[in-house]
Amino acid sequence: MLKTRIITALILAPIAIGGIFFLPPMGFALFTAVIITLGAWEWANMSGLKQQPGRIAYAAIIAIILYSLVNVYAVAVLWLALLWWIVCFMLVRSYPAGSERWGSVPARAVMGVLVLVPAWVGLNHIRASGFQFGAVDNSLLAILYVFFVVWVADIGAYFAGRAFGKAKLAPRVSPGKSWAGVYGGLVAVGVLALVVSWLAAATAAETFILVGASLVTGLVSVLGDLLESMLKRFRGIKDSSNLLPGHGGIMDRIDSLTAAIPVFALIITLLGWLTAGHV
Numbered sequence: 087m088l089k090t091r092i093i094t095a096l097i098l099a100p101i102a103i104g105g106i107f108f109l110p111p112m113g114f115a116l117f118t119a120v121i122i123t124l125g126a127w128e129w130a131n132m133s134g135l136k137q138q139p140g141r142i143a144y145a146a147i148i149a150i151i152l153y154s155l156v157n158v159y160a161v162a163v164l165w166l167a168l169l170w171w172i173v174c175f176m177l178v179r180s181y182p183a184g185s186e187r188w189g190s191v192p193a194r195a196v197m198g199v200l201v202l203v204p205a206w207v208g209l210n211h212i213r214a215s216g217f218q219f220g221a222v223d224n225s226l227l228a229i230l231y232v233f234f235v236v237w238v239a240d241i242g243a244y245f246a247g248r249a250f251g252k253a254k255l256a257p258r259v260s261p262g263k264s265w266a267g268v269y270g271g272l273v274a275v276g277v278l279a280l281v282v283s284w285l286a287a288a289t290a291a292e293t294f295i296l297v298g299a300s301l302v303t304g305l306v307s308v309l310g311d312l313l314e315s316m317l318k319r320f321r322g323i324k325d326s327s328n329l330l331p332g333h334g335g336i337m338d339r340i341d342s343l344t345a346a347i348p349v350f351a352l353i354i355t356l357l358g359w360l361t362a363g364h365v
Contacts, residue, residue: 105117105118106226106229106230107226111210111213111214114209114210114213115156115210115213118206118209118210119149119152119153119206121336121340122148122152122202122203122205122206123145123146123148123149123152124145124329124336125202125326125335125336125337125340125344126144126145126147126148126149126198126202127141127142127144127145127327128326128327128329128335128336128337129144129195129198129201129202129326129337130144130145130195130198131321131323131326131327132194132198132314132317132318132321132323132326132337133191133194133195133197133198133317133321134190134191134194134321135191135195144195144198148198148199148202148203151199151203152203152206155203155206155207158207160207160208160210160211160351161211161352161355163203163204163207163208163348164204164207164208164211164348164349164351164352164355165352166200166204167200167204167205167207167208167348167349167352168348168349168352170200170201170204171306171309171310171345171349174309174313174345175309177313177316178256178259178309178312178313178316179256181256181258181259181316182258182320185320189320194317197313197317201310201313201344201345202344204344204347204348205340205343205344205345205347205348207348208347208348208349208350208351208352209229209347209351211351211355211360212225212228212229212232212347212351212354212360213225213226213229215355215360215361216360216361217354217359217360217361218359219286219288219292219296219354219359220283220286220287220288220289220292221286221287221288222286225360228354228359228360231282232303232343232346232347232350232351233343234278235275235278235300235303235304235307235346235350236303236304236307236342236343236346238271238274238275238278238304239271239272239274239275239304239307239308239342240271240307240342241271241274242267242270242271242272242273242274242275243263243267243268243270243271243274243308244267245270246264246266246267246269246270246271246273247262247263247264247266247267247270249266249270250264250266250270251263251264251265251266251267252264252266253265253266255267255268255308255312256312259312259315259316259319260311260312260315260316260319263308263311263312268305268308271304271308272301272304272305275300275301275303275304276297276300276301278300279293279296279297279299279300279301280293280297282296283296283297295357299350299353299354299357302349302353303346303349303350303353304346306345306346306349307342307343307345307346308342309345310341310342310343310344310345310346311341311342313341313345314326314337314338314341325338326338
């Protein structure tokens, strides 16, 4: 299993790096749309659409929605995403209570739209906008940074959880997650923000704000993971799919990012670090 995971990661890493750093804006939009559409195919299964025609149709609908949002004013979508993740906090916190309100196939399908579409909008909003933080003026680095926030939070949570994880975070949703993991992940994210601020020659005020924005983003990323875990548990499946050998599915790899990206994009836009624009 470990060998399979490593091989898959070695194949995917250069594809992801190439897609982020070497594609023009429209190519980037298409590249990320393909990933989101594959995630939608998996989400359809989590929604309860078990047959391939239904899953493919759902993915096609998501792709059409993404196409229709080209040139949309992205900030409105990002505000919607923030409200949605506040709702998700309440859904995850109360699970399994309340599942009768969102457990139908149509309701879960709509949840997928609210998770996947803003993630794509947020990514492409960052890509298409100007960015300024300290001495850094490259929006691609802002995308890379939010990826690192999620990865570092995950790594910090893993090690802190293994060492100190006795108090469970959400045992009815994801028994393996602990409060110690959350705190460890946030500490790691805070250190990342300090290091990046130093490298970017940021002012003390910019550093303070980046630490706060990063902690919020890292915390929201945990919610993205928990939401997918809740839906998989409700659906009775372990992985979103087996598209990525040794890693599960696309959604298993991007669940935290779907929450972190739109929230981070909104924060840095409101801070004035990102020039508000279109997708």
